[in-house]
Amino acid sequence: MIFVSTRSKLLKSEVIYDQCPNCRKYNCVRILIYQLYGCIFWIPFIPSNKIGLSECSNCGQSLKLHQMPESFRQNYDNLKRHTHAPIWNFTGLFIAAILAFVFVIAFAQNEKKMTGFILAPQKNDVYELNLKDDVYTLYKIKKIVSDTIYFWPSKFQTDQASGLSDIADKGDKGFDESITVGFPKVKLLEMHKTGAIIAVDRK
Ligand SMILES: [Zn+2]
Numbered sequence: 205m206i207f208v209s210t211r212s213k214l215l216k217s218e219v220i221y222d223q224c225p226n227c228r229k230y231n232c233v234r235i236l237i238y239q240l241y242g243c244i245f246w247i248p249f250i251p252s253n254k255i256g257l258s259e260c261s262n263c264g265q266s267l268k269l270h271q272m273p274e275s276f277r278q279n280y281d282n283l284k285r286h287t288h289a290p291i292w293n294f295t296g297l298f299i300a301a302i303l304a305f306v307f308v309i310a311f312a313q314n315e316k317k318m319t320g321f322i323l324a325p326q327k328n329d330v331y332e333l334n335l336k337d338d339v340y341t342l343y344k345i346k347k348i349v350s351d352t353i354y355f356w357p358s359k360f361q362t363d364q365a366s367g368l369s370d371i372a373d374k375g376d377k378g379f380d381e382s383i384t385v386g387f388p389k390v391k392l393l394e395m396h397k398t399g400a401i402i403a404v405d406r407k
Contacts, residue, residue, distance in 0.1 A: 207245055210252065214237045218289045219261075220279045227263035234259050235279050241293045250297030251289035256280040321404040322392045325353050330372065332402040333395075338363040340402075342371050344379050354386045363403060372405075 217236040224233050237261065240252040254268040260274050269280065300315060330344045340362045343355035356379040362373045371378055387395075395401045 208386050209243045209246075210240055211243055211248075212255070213290075214255070215239045215290070216283055216325065218279070218283055220276070222273075222275045222279065224260040224263060224265060225273055226265040227260060229260070229262045232260055232262040233276070235276065235283055237280070237284055239287075239289050239293065241289070244253050244296055247299065248293050254287070254289075256284070272304045284340040318396060318404050319393070320403070320407060322389060322396060322401075324391075326406060328407065330405045331355065332365070332368050332405070334365065334400055334402055335361075338392055340368055341366050342368060342378070343385065344376075346381075346384060351389050352386050353389065353392065354384050356381050357383055357385055368402075 215237045219231065219234050221231050222233060223230050230396055236257045238255045238257070240255060242249045243250055256272075258267045258272055258280075259265070259319045267276070269277065272280065304383075319325050325345055325348050327345050327347065329345045332340070333343055335342050341360065342358040344358075346356050357373050358374075358378050359380045360374065362368060362371060373389070392401065
């Protein structure tokens with residue numbers, strides 16, 4: 205379960221000269237600016253709104269932005285204009301961007317590797333196939349003749365990609381050596397593009 209929360213952090217505070225509307229004293233009201241930020245699993249992800257408060261150090265009166273007199277609000281606006289969300293508020297966003305980048309690189313490398321295996325096949329390469337909806341199986345290369353690759357299909361099928369490791373565990377005995385299925389490389393590349401070839405395993 206993803207745990208999302210909002211937190212706040214005091215960004216800036218400044219004592220203003222203006223008179224407190226409650227105790228009538230001057231130079232004792234402090235304007236505070238808080239930054240709200242969203243967290244995912246306690247990691248700051250992205251900054252949200254800023255909120256303002258005023259506090260009188262003499263009488264203790266605290267006012268929210270909408271309760272402040274106009275002069276307080278002008279002070280708040282001035283202060284806010286020079287206050288920016290700290291960079292650590294974006295920590296989660298940076299982490300997500302780095303993970304996305306790593307994922308894209310890994311995906312591209314895997315694509316390159318698989319295409320390389322299909323273009324330069326070796327006997328005993330094992331192909332993980334998604335033949336149609338909910339039908340997964342393995343094919344093992346028996347021989348290569350020119351641009352055509354011949355496989356022994358597995359005797360077993362599974363309805364989930366995660367079940368392919370169980371079929372692989374059956375080893376060489378799991379392949380039906382009485383049947384040979386041939387595909388031209390072009391067809392295999394197309395099957396890889398459409399997702400019918402999930403992976404190619406080479407020992
Ligand atoms: Zn006061």
